Amino acid sequence: MSKLLSFQERRATLTPKSQKRVEAVLATARQVFAEFGYEKSTTLEIAQRLGISEATVFTYFGSKRELCMQVISDWYDEISGELEKEVPLIQGTHAKLGYIVYKHLNTLIRDGKGLCALVLSEGRSPDTGFATLLADLQRRYTASLMTVLSSAQASGEIRRDMPLRLMRDMVYGSMEHILWNCIVSGRTPDLEATAQQVTELLWNAFAPPNPEVTALRRFQVEVADALRQYEKTTTS
Amino acid sequence: MSKLLSFQERRATLTPKSQKRVEAVLATARQVFAEFGYEKSTTLEIAQRLGISEATVFTYFGSKRELCMQVISDWYDEISGELEKEVPLIQGTHAKLGYIVYKHLNTLIRDGKGLCALVLSEGRSPDTGFATLLADLQRRYTASLMTVLSSAQASGEIRRDMPLRLMRDMVYGSMEHILWNCIVSGRTPDLEATAQQVTELLWNAFAPPNPEVTALRRFQVEVADALRQYEKTTTS
Amino acid sequence: MSKLLSFQERRATLTPKSQKRVEAVLATARQVFAEFGYEKSTTLEIAQRLGISEATVFTYFGSKRELCMQVISDWYDEISGELEKEVPLIQGTHAKLGYIVYKHLNTLIRDGKGLCALVLSEGRSPDTGFATLLADLQRRYTASLMTVLSSAQASGEIRRDMPLRLMRDMVYGSMEHILWNCIVSGRTPDLEATAQQVTELLWNAFAPPNPEVTALRRFQVEVADALRQYEKTTTS
Amino acid sequence: MSKLLSFQERRATLTPKSQKRVEAVLATARQVFAEFGYEKSTTLEIAQRLGISEATVFTYFGSKRELCMQVISDWYDEISGELEKEVPLIQGTHAKLGYIVYKHLNTLIRDGKGLCALVLSEGRSPDTGFATLLADLQRRYTASLMTVLSSAQASGEIRRDMPLRLMRDMVYGSMEHILWNCIVSGRTPDLEATAQQVTELLWNAFAPPNPEVTALRRFQVEVADALRQYEKTTTS
DNA sequence: TATGAATGAGGGTTCATTCAT
DNA sequence: CATGAATGAACCCTCATTCAT
Numbered sequence A, B, C, D: 001m002s003k004l005l006s007f008q009e010r011r012a013t014l015t016p017k018s019q020k021r022v023e024a025v026l027a028t029a030r031q032v033f034a035e036f037g038y039e040k041s042t043t044l045e046i047a048q049r050l051g052i053s054e055a056t057v058f059t060y061f062g063s064k065r066e067l068c069m070q071v072i073s074d075w076y077d078e079i080s081g082e083l084e085k086e087v088p089l090i091q092g093t094h095a096k097l098g099y100i101v102y103k104h105l106n107t108l109i110r111d112g113k114g115l116c117a118l119v120l121s122e123g124r125s126p127d128t129g130f131a132t133l134l135a136d137l138q139r140r141y142t143a144s145l146m147t148v149l150s151s152a153q154a155s156g157e158i159r160r161d162m163p164l165r166l167m168r169d170m171v172y173g174s175m176e177h178i179l180w181n182c183i184v185s186g187r188t189p190d191l192e193a194t195a196q197q198v199t200e201l202l203w204n205a206f207a208p209p210n211p212e213v214t215a216l217r218r219f220q221v222e223v224a225d226a227l228r229q230y231e232k233t234t235t236s
Numbered sequence E: 001t002a003t004g005a006a007t008g009a010g011g012g013t014t015c016a017t018t019c020a021t
Numbered sequence F: 001c002a003t004g005a006a007t008g009a010a011c012c013c014t015c016a017t018t019c020a021t
Helices: A007-013 A016-040 A043-050 A054-060 A064-089 A093-122 A130-155 A164-185 A191-206 A211-235 B007-013 B016-040 B043-050 B054-060 B064-089 B093-110 B112-122 B130-154 B164-185 B191-205 B210-235 C007-013 C016-040 C043-050 C054-060 C064-089 C093-110 C112-122 C130-155 C164-185 C191-206 C211-235 D007-013 D016-040 D043-050 D054-060 D064-089 D093-122 D130-155 D164-185 D191-206 D210-235
Strands: none
Touching: A016 A043, A016 A054, A016 A064, A016 A093, A016 B016, A043 A054, A043 A064, A064 A093, A064 A130, A093 A130, A093 A164, A093 A191, A130 A164, A164 A191, A164 B164, A164 B191, A191 B164, A191 B191, A211 B210, B016 B043, B016 B054, B016 B064, B016 B112, B043 B054, B064 B093, B064 B112, B064 B130, B093 B130, B093 B164, B093 B191, B112 B130, B130 B164, B164 B191, C016 C043, C016 C054, C016 C064, C016 C112, C016 D016, C043 C054, C064 C093, C064 C112, C064 C130, C093 C130, C093 C164, C093 C191, C112 C130, C130 C164, C164 C191, C164 D164, C164 D191, C191 D164, C191 D191, C211 D130, C211 D210, D016 D043, D016 D054, D016 D064, D016 D093, D043 D054, D043 D064, D064 D093, D064 D130, D093 D130, D093 D164, D093 D191, D130 D164, D164 D191
């Protein structure tokens, strides 16, 4: 759970009118931060999109930084909460993995590279406790996947000779790059198909290694090489 | 090839004294941008580290943005060039993949999350043609890997039922996340070991699926048969 | 009498409930102003200390400035009133002077440099009639001393060759500086001892000059000088 | 000597054009701070009076606070320097005291209550090292008087039964209040006459108390006796 | 060429004050 | 009467950029 007040906690503390404002500001701030990144976003822009004055923003959030942290914190709470609720309902490791992949890809597309870049670029603020907070949020979010992988390792469904950490990075890293390419190229991919393919690749990666296949591949390559070598000799 | 002048092209255009300046500025700017990111870097900081005046920086680079683009462009030229030169010298798909992984991880560690975050956060400037340039640079850099994967697909070493693009994203994405975790946690990993593990996981992910394995088996059997046949003929 | 409504006058005008409020606000405002000075004090701070809203403060006081003036005005009323009541009860010029000195020093310490600095810094507002008001308050407050000194002059107890005004400034100025030094150095002096010493010095200053003593001092200095001169001659 | 660079040190460090600017800014800032006090002064006002942009002010002084400290520091350096140079040239304790009084009064009138109030109101900034700096400056400034009083105590010209500190406060406090009254009343006094009167009062205040007067009398008698003895000898 | 000097254009933040409820 | 809510108006400060020398 994040140290900052969550959606629900704030909701309990404030008057109804304030709640509306706070949530409106958060929603708009999320958009703006996602669109421009932290530095290029201005409190003026946020205020103007809401049709309110800058001062009003500062009535509810002590500083731009605090607002941004709240935005990120809320976002993580949202997606972490969904995952924690839904993943346990799914049967089978493969299916769970597939769901997490799909969900994550979907989230990335929906909220844009924006929030991710925001998180990435703001994650390195040595002075503020931001980095720590972020690490916590991230840990909670990835916990769902970690649980799945951990159980699968225990049951022997996936290989035990690799650190969980590495496998997790492979999952999220792959998807991040996929999204990044979508953004750069401007194309929106077939979400479901892509998710299935990624899941397939990952599943293979995590599968206990098959010595026979490895040997076969090596054999095939060597024969092919030899053949090529021979042909080169004869044709020259 | 990038649209901006490369190292070599600039070198040809300018007087020797100017070259020195330009390169010195670029080197320092790279440090500063990597350390602080684009927004928090200042031309003053760059100038001061060089012991020159801010105005001099602007004598050689029209704007902060242009300077930053050149820095990124040069960086890509460097790492792309190295890869293009070295990868072809390595024998075997698995080894090539391993080398690319190791090299990339190494580069990331060396140049810090800094330049990556820079690229990430500056990649989304709607007005400038930066995004396009970046896509080009990225394409060139990843071309080495693409070539390797493509050949391997052709030879049947790796699966043919997945888009190359996806596999590429898996390679680079995994590594990016690994680095990101190193940064956040503050731990520097054993580079070689990690590279090997990642390569292993990827190699498994890319392994041909069952139908192809069946084909491989048949191939192996046929070759073995042929060989036996041949030996029988000669020994008899 | 000050132009602003005094404690008593306000009390007569308002409902009992309002009185409470007004006085509570004034009391808190006095604390805050004394602690931070005018500019650094905020209406929010005052309201929060009272547990009421800023707007309520403005219900009773038209502006921050007005509130501040009332605070100062009340403060003067208090200390002036006390003085006017108590000084006449004391017998003897020396004792009266001593009491005024002690009382003033005590007041300064108690209410902190705060209110004094407030008065000082706010006394120069060219636009408002604040300066005039302040002069009136000050005049009333110092009237007690002036009366004492005036009578003493009439009776020949203190010298007649100096303007009363000057002597008054000497009294209050000395004390102010003493306090200022206490604050800067952070040390709290022995109030009674200091008051006695100051009174002694002042009493001497105000005493009719003794021609004999003056002449004696001059004589002593001249002889000493001559001696020194002689010694210098002989030793060289 | 103050910790901040003094006039002269800055002059040595900068180019001639910068010197002019720095001094111009300091001069104008002194006026503005003296006129409005710290809080009500704005960097914009200072810049506008100089016909330059606000940014230029910040080119030479890192912050408003730093500028203000420099202003105060320079002011003290000026008046302290003058005093240190001139006081030793004057003969006689009474004359020295008179000069210091006159000079101080003159300074206060010239530079206005402004800078004094500035010093007073800014002297209580707990966080910055301002209070410390100020104490140093003040100590240096009052050192001239302290030396005079100390010597006079040693020679028996002024009373030994009072702390120097108290006498010093009496001197400066009296003058401060005199000025304060001039300002409030709007009248400019006859400087020389006032200075003489104040000096006279102080001189009286500092006069040795009775026991010491008795000693003086005895001394005078003995000297007189000695002289008479001597004359008798020579004339006989 | 190199730079000292200057600045325009904001940006975040504060706070006394207003007003409808 | 009390206040929650909103804001206009400043203010301090930053920095990329220009230009005369």
